[in-house]
Amino acid sequence: MRVLIIEDDPAVAAGIVDGLAGAAIEAHSVGTGRAGIDAVLAGGADLVVLDLGLPDLDGTEVCRQIRGSSDIPIIVVSARGDEVDRVVALELGADDYLTKPFGMRELLARIRAVTRRTAAASDAAPAPEAPRELGALVIDPRTRRVTLSGAEIHLTPTEFDLLLHLSADPGTVLRRPDILRDVWHTEWYGATKTLDAHVAAIRRKLGDPAWIESVRGIGFRFEPQGTP
Ligand code: CA
Numbered sequence: 001m002r003v004l005i006i007e008d009d010p011a012v013a014a015g016i017v018d019g020l021a022g023a024a025i026e027a028h029s030v031g032t033g034r035a036g037i038d039a040v041l042a043g044g045a046d047l048v049v050l051d052l053g054l055p056d057l058d059g060t061e062v063c064r065q066i067r068g069s070s071d072i073p074i075i076v077v078s079a080r081g082d083e084v085d086r087v088v089a090l091e092l093g094a095d096d097y098l099t100k101p102f103g104m105r106e107l108l109a110r111i112r113a114v115t116r117r118t119a120a121a122s123d124a125a126p127a128p129e130a131p132r133e134l135g136a137l138v139i140d141p142r143t144r145r146v147t148l149s150g151a152e153i154h155l156t157p158t159e160f161d162l163l164l165h166l167s168a169d170p171g172t173v174l175r176r177p178d179i180l181r182d183v184w185h186t187e188w189y190g191a192t193k194t195l196d197a198h199v200a201a202i203r204r205k206l207g208d209p210a211w212i213e214s215v216r217g218i219g220f221r222f223e224p225q226g227t228p
Contacts, residue, residue: 136226
């Protein structure tokens, strides 16, 4: 796996590259958002660690541009207090986030979790399940395509996995810790903001928040809307 670090602070970038090398993960860094986007589009990376504070482009804009043409896993890194940017990045399709300062162990755990998720997605066992028809929505686990009233909805790999998980048993309330464990493979409760951001993104793409109802203090309930 090749990890691309998009980070303008050379010391931080070098620390991450060295740390990943110590874990036998190939990594390189670029110092601007533009160079990062170019590297991803050139196929030079399998996973991106994106600092949101960059000199040339806003990190959220980098995230949006990468997502415009690539499903590559993106872990965003933000400074404490940059909560708004982080949520925006997650809604734009970033898969996970870390808050500075973070340790290598934490970064490695997030990389492994994101990688497991996307690997599970790409070698999805042959024909695991027939398409699910839920109101106006059709979710096909085999092709990983989603249509709403016949129109294709474009979801990121993580959004798709989350929607698949939530819709497995419509009407049932799913607990946040269980969703984090099953979709993000983490017990880390801090990831719950990541979950909220992905739910928000799916709701927006489905055009109606009623699809995923928040159950205060517990989690979420998937409620099919419309007719097939
Ligand atoms: Ca920075």
